[in-house]
Amino acid sequence: MKSKLLFFSLFIFIIVGCSSEKQEKNNTPSPATAQADPAKDLLDAVRANPNDHENNAKKLYEAAQLYVKNNKHQAALTCLNAAVRNHYSGTQTVQNGLMMADLYRDRYKKGDMAQVIYQALGQAFPNNEAITKAVEKNPISIATFSKFLDGMSSKLTNSETGKIESQIANDFVGATELHAMMAPKDSENPNYLHKAGEIARSMRAFPKAIDLYKWIYEKYPDSPKAAQALFMSAFTHDNELKQKDKAKNLYEEFLKKYPNDDFADDTQFLLKNLGKTNEEIIEGFGQQ
Numbered sequence: 001m002k003s004k005l006l007f008f009s010l011f012i013f014i015i016v017g018c019s020s021e022k023q024e025k026n027n028t029p030s031p032a033t034a035q036a037d038p039a040k041d042l043l044d045a046v047r048a049n050p051n052d053h054e055n056n057a058k059k060l061y062e063a064a065q066l067y068v069k070n071n072k073h074q075a076a077l078t079c080l081n082a083a084v085r086n087h088y089s090g091t092q093t094v095q096n097g098l099m100m101a102d103l104y105r106d107r108y109k110k111g112d113m114a115q116v117i118y119q120a121l122g123q124a125f126p127n128n129e130a131i132t133k134a135v136e137k138n139p140i141s142i143a144t145f146s147k148f149l150d151g152m153s154s155k156l157t158n159s160e161t162g163k164i165e166s167q168i169a170n171d172f173v174g175a176t177e178l179h180a181m182m183a184p185k186d187s188e189n190p191n192y193l194h195k196a197g198e199i200a201r202s203m204r205a206f207p208k209a210i211d212l213y214k215w216i217y218e219k220y221p222d223s224p225k226a227a228q229a230l231f232m233s234a235f236t237h238d239n240e241l242k243q244k245d246k247a248k249n250l251y252e253e254f255l256k257k258y259p260n261d262d263f264a265d266d267t268q269f270l271l272k273n274l275g276k277t278n279e280e281i282i283e284g285f286g287q288q
Helices: 004-016 040-048 053-069 073-086 093-107 111-124 129-137 145-153 166-182 189-202 206-219 225-240 244-257 264-272 278-286
Strands: none
Touching: 040 053, 053 073, 053 093, 073 093, 073 166, 093 111, 093 129, 093 166, 111 129, 111 145, 111 166, 145 166, 145 189, 166 189, 166 206, 189 206, 189 225, 206 225, 225 244, 225 264, 244 264
16 A cells, blocks of 8 residues: 555654654744734725635735835735735736735845746736736746756755755745745646645644645645645644644545545544554554
């Protein structure tokens, strides 16, 4: 069974355990506090009508402009991120994406992230005049997103220490999210997001890993990676976050959706032993 090697590694991780480490904070920009929030009314309107994609995309753009005016650049990125990821069908998407690129390039000095956005928007909206003009001012140096990720992958691990280079890893995850947001129809997105999820897990950024897995099985349910992403989401809730109720729901969802998947037997085992101590699990082996 193809899943056995991965499952064996995961099970050993349960039995042996690992030293508790402080979870890294992800780099997702934090929204502005409610106090003196210049965009409060706009954000309240978005929350009141979550499915109004056209108007919400515009309101979040306006909110981002207000935040930039008040030097709240992380809050601006949060708004634009939500606009593109949650309201992609709105006609404001290209403008929202280009504003994100401007912030990454000019405010955060991350020209590579801006390049990822330009490349993905060009892929999703070919011949769009606004994108063409932006690229004329900032020529794209990325041949393909896949090659861009390959370049970062080769630098993920320090050759001397064997440890993950945290900044490169964070950039890999961030770039993958940006590409998937800007070009959601790219058939390779499930593979990119799955790799990003593995990297997030390796950094013990478990909530980020879960978000990436969820992105795969919700947005790309027909992908071969969807079942594995759902399994890994359940396993992470179970083993790393100790959220047994959430894990139980996800394990059961997995069995309902993928009863014949290679991981179905493994899921049955984990569900059966959910909440048991390592000793109880080992004792159970002797009773079989």
